[in-house]
Amino acid sequence: MSVRNLEHLFAPHSVAVIGASIRPHSVGATVLRNVLAGGFKGPVYPVNPKYDTLCGLRTYSGVDALPEAPGLAIICTPAQTVPGIVRQLGAAGTRAAIILSAGMGAHTGADGRTLKDAALDAARPYVLRLLGPNCVGLLVPGIGLNASFAHSDASPGRIAFVSQSGGMVTAVLDWARSRGIGFSKFISLGESADVDFGDVLDYLASDAETTSILMYMEDVRHARKFMSAARAAARSKPVLVLKAGRMPEGARAAASHTGALAGSDDVYDAAIRRAGMLRVFTTEDMFAAVETLARARTRGGERLAIMTNGGGPGVMAADALAAAGGKLAALSPATLASLDAVLPPTWSHANPVDIIGDAPAGRYCDTLDVLLKDPDNDAVLFIHAPTAIVPSADIARAVAPLATAASRNVLGCWLGGDGVAEARRIFSAAGIAAYDTPEEAISAFMQIAQYRRNQDLLMQVPPAVSVNVAEGRAAAAGVVRAVLAAGRSMLTEPEAKAVLDAYGIPVVATRTAADVDAAVQAASAIGFPVAVKILSPDITHKSDVGGVALDLDSEEAVRAAAGRMLRRLGQLKPGARLEGFTVQSMARRPQAHELIVGVASDPVFGPVILFGQGGVAVEVTADHAVGLPPLNAVLARDMVSRTRVARLLAGYRNRPPADIDAIVRVLMQVSQLVADIPELAELDINPLLADSDGVIALDARIRVELADHTACALDRLAIRPYPAELEEQIDWNGEAVLLRPIRPEDGPAHLEFFAALTPDDVRYRMFVRVRELQPSQLARFTQIDYDREMAFVATRALPGGGEQTLGVARVVADPDNIQAEFAVTVRSDLKGHGLGRILMEKLIAYCRKRGTREIVGEALPQNTRVIKLVRKLGFVVTPNPAEDSVHLSLPLD
Missing domain, CATH: 3.40.630.30 (Gcn5-related N-acetyltransferase (GNAT))
Incomplete structure (x- = not known):
């Protein structure tokens, strides 16, 4: 990662437009026009051997003819010419260039290297920073710099926008200009050959002109660099991400349920969350969130109190809150008594607090004052529908001082159009976020809540060494080495359980049997009832071929079940190798929940950990959360809380709560395993039974692959664990x-x-x-x-x-x-x-x-x-x- 010379990109003393032109609709003509029209105060040097002057400026035949090394060069020439121009610029002393040219990754030279590679090679000796290629350029409105071929200029502001998509650059410029939104920096990354998200985030984190950072992201290429830069930036200012590609492309072919479930969008979501950023899903949500977070109080908490002068809007807000997974605050007896003292007898006596449509300004103030003193809520949503009794603006003037002085968040919702326009302006001028509908206000509240959660996770940089597994680490590594030495990638079930046992994860007692007779003997030794499963390196999911038999309570039952498995395997998978059977004691835990804990390898972010509802229908239920290792107790508990099964684990009716601490320990132990064993590619513990007595792994599947031990094993992790x-x-x-x-x-x-x-x-x-x-x-x-x-x-x-x-x-x-x-x-x-x-x-x-x-x-x-x-x-x-x-x-x- 590097911020070296980026000041020349964002605050150049002069600009050269290489490939400047007057040809209509050409990139060179558009860029020169934009640079001149933007109001940039420094010298502008058009470069093109075909012209003596352009737009009234002396035009130079080449880089070597310029009177000085330009602070920033904008390259608009054909792709083949770019590496040579970059080399000339570097030798002349230029330290930043924008490459607008497209197609540099497709053209290759005799040595097989692309023009993009050649440009990077030319820039490297001079630490000449390259933005692009194939980008729209950048705008710094505060200094009048429009170094782009965008169709519109940008107004000065305090928001930085960074995009991988040129189309999004121009669309957002148009969208923001129509709404009066300004920018400190507006950056098109293009193909990010050199300057990428990590570099820009590092620069913007310490940029005094920027108070919020917005990103349109399609992919990340350097996960460790990105995560470090994102976490550093998110500590100092809000960072919002609009990530494209939300819909799954279909389950990947994988040797585990986890490998199929942990789609790339889940992983990106986990990375954004872990970095303390906030993910949004529309452009409008992005800019709305900027305003919301800029006005949000630092006080945390997710319990919302709703006050309204109409029952319907209050119910709509409560419904939206429930649908979004929010928490409606419970009114304490003391608060109910205080509200009884200031409200008419017909008020709702519950949250939402309906203060009745005839409410004068004083009733609004009294109600808000009570709610702001209530320790059982963390924020208040104020909803007002206009009436003929009291002008909305009068209510806004009366309530605004209370809201601005509050230690917790107060959000306003002014329903209507012209009748509440002035009230909405009064709230906005007072620094109170104001929304048009209850749904918009609830969406904003949930953005605040999610942002606070992510900020809390951001502060968790956990150790990888969370349990003492020094001896177990050696034992597990020995199992993995033996499997790879035998030319296998899949561990047998007993081998996988041995690895888990080495890391302190409870596993059910399991024995291996070479044939039917040996399976019968193993069952007798373990004690009935038992479960019997086929043991084959060619069968990933044993239940798919009838390779699992449960609750076998006699030698005859074991013999019969094993025989059926052999016959069924011969019919369904005649070429499959059979190495025997595994026999294990039945875990009698009737009130246990079936969970899954797993590991998959993401091509960008490396190993990721999955937790969710388990069982044979795990892909159908699709109830899971993904997290980046290393994990500590806080991060592991957060993963559990983000699943639907978490509500079942909390207990219901006469079913006691499951031992969440035991589940958290398993997640931490798997995280430790990921850090210690670089050969680990995929892992499934499914099902992991969990009840009030703890957890136990019934089945385990592990796939390994050779690892590069010449590099640091921890480099494959997106976040460096405790060293x-x-x-x-x-x-x-x-x-x-x-x-x-x-x-x-x-x-x-x-x-x-x-x-x-x-x-x-x-x-x-x-x-x-x-x-x-x-x-x-x-x-x-x-x-x-x-x-x-x-x-x-x-x-x-x-x-x-x-x-x-x-x-x-x-x-x-x-x-x-x-x-x-x-x-x-x-x-x-x-x-x-x-x-x-x-x-x-x-x-x-x-x-x-x-x-x-x-x-x-x-x-x-x-x-x-x-x-x-x-x-x-x-x-x-x-x-x-x-x-x-x-x-x-x-x-x-």
């Missing part, structure tokens, strides 16, 4: 101390560590006086993206269990890994004993190994201990009196 390999046990002044990367679970210990710092030490670390860490700050410190930042903590074991944090050193690298900013803090009562140096030396070694070029930091002049420490470590210390700070830098290359 356990960086843990290090040291002796510190006679005491055993563990140096390790920080984990999300370190939150409580980190709070205690912060509380042990003196006020001066807090000020030295944070440059301001802070009494306590806010939850968002704590999450930011402990839940990090290991692909971009690192925090090493020194911990010691406490006598009663748990760990105590003694010190922390952290470093955050820029997207290009050129410069990384560090900070180091040691408990105030432990300073002066060498722990800070130990942490810094580990941090420096880590940065060297990652290829970071320079470590930098800032310190207050009074922080003499840190300044003295880093000076001993080779840092250059430079006073910065203007900022009342000291700059610290350590070159590593």
Whole structure:
């Protein structure tokens, strides 16, 4: 990933249009006209050897004839000419170019490489950034830059729009212009040969002119890069995604149910959710969500109270909320009593709160005041239909101050047209989101709720090592190696269960039998009743060929069932190899639910984990959720909650709730298995029985394939898990101390560590006086993206269990890994004993190994201990009196 030289793309000092023309309807003529009409203040250089002047400007014969290296070049020439032009631009000193030319991926040279590859090769030595090819270009309205062949200009604004589709670029420009929506950046990526979503997200995340980012996405090519950039951007501003290709293309051929169920759209949905972004499904929803989120309060929660002056609109809102999976707040007895005191006896006495159509402005205010004080709701939807009793605008003026002062979200819905237009404007001017219909308002509320959920998930960067499976890891890896050495890709059922058992996943006792007699003997040894299944590497789903018999309660029943299986297999699959039978005890759990837990390999995002309702009809029920590993308890529990079967697992009638914690542990253990075994391609645990006593896997299917061990096994994961390999046990002044990367679970210990710092030490670390860490700050410190930042903590074991944090050193690298900013803090009562140096030396070694070029930091002049420490470590210390700070830098290359 890289943001290098992107400032030349978005804020150039000059622009060259290469291939400029006056030929009607040509790209070169359109681009030159747009650049000049946009109001760009810098020099514009048309380049075309056929002309002396174009549009009153001197025109140059080629790049070498230009008076200076242009800050940005827009290339409008035929595809064959582009690599040569890029090379000339790079040599001249240009560092950004937009390639509008199409067809560069189709043309190949004598060496078999495409023109797109040749252009990248030409740009690489100069770090010349390329947008496109085959794109519409970009617009930066704030500086009057229209470097595109779009048919319309864009107005200045605070929204950045990024699109892979040129058609969407022009359509959205038209749509937004008709509605008065402006943009900070408007970017067409085209084929993303160089600059892609990850690069643009990194740039826009720190762009002061951009407050929201909208993306039209068709595909992602570099999952790890995209996820890191998306998570970083979504931490600082709302990021909304309109993802094309929602409809499934049909089940993929796969050796597992999971492989068939985990369609690419499910995976993209999981990635968007995990990155803390919000997915929308129409252009109108996208821009509506921008306004909604921009006005939304930070308070979370999903319980909605509805107040209305008409029963019908309230019922419509409640119906829409239920259909969207929202929660209608329950009114407490205290709230009901307060409402009784301010409302007429005929009010609805329930949520929705119908305050009756004759309500004066005071009744609206009194009702809203009660609801805003109610601890049992998280947001209020205000619905008003116009009446002849009180002008709607008067009600809006009366209610707006209450709504703007509220700590929770208040959404307005003004039903009607001209009669409520002024009321709607009053709400909008006060910063209160206002909608035309109850359905629109509910859709907006659910967008807020989903966005908050995704933001919560964004802060979860879990460790892969969630259970102690060191011995089990070796045993499982041994099974996989043996299968691959035998030339097989499918594990037998006993082998698959051995792998699960090694990771602590409960499995039903299973034995292998070579023939019918051996199956009878195995059944007698296990004890009746038993289940018998055929064992064949050529049969993926045994029930499809009658290869499963349950509840066999005698030797005769086992013998008869095994014989029927042999005959049926010979009829349906005469060429199938039969290796015998598996015999297992029957799991007598009449109130258990059948679930599925699985793993599939996505071509973009790598391994994904699936959870849902299991059984033989799993594809028909299609009740499942997909998540990206690694998982922790919060993420695993979220996956469970997103399925319909979750409501059954919660218990009903006389059926007790299932052990959700046991299900969550299985998901975490499977996540660990994914991280540890790079050969794992597909996995099914189906059914996984779950009831109040726990879980047990009845059947398991695993497919493996050779893995490239020359690369990092974790690189196939879209999110880097906890790097356990960086843990290090040291002796510190006679005491055993563990140096390790920080984990999300370190939150409580980190709070205690912060509380042990003196006020001066807090000020030295944070440059301001802070009494306590806010939850968002704590999450930011402990839940990090290991692909971009690192925090090493020194911990010691406490006598009663748990760990105590003694010190922390952290470093955050820029997207290009050129410069990384560090900070180091040691408990105030432990300073002066060498722990800070130990942490810094580990941090420096880590940065060297990652290829970071320079470590930098800032310190207050009074922080003499840190300044003295880093000076001993080779840092250059430079006073910065203007900022009342000291700059610290350590070159590593």
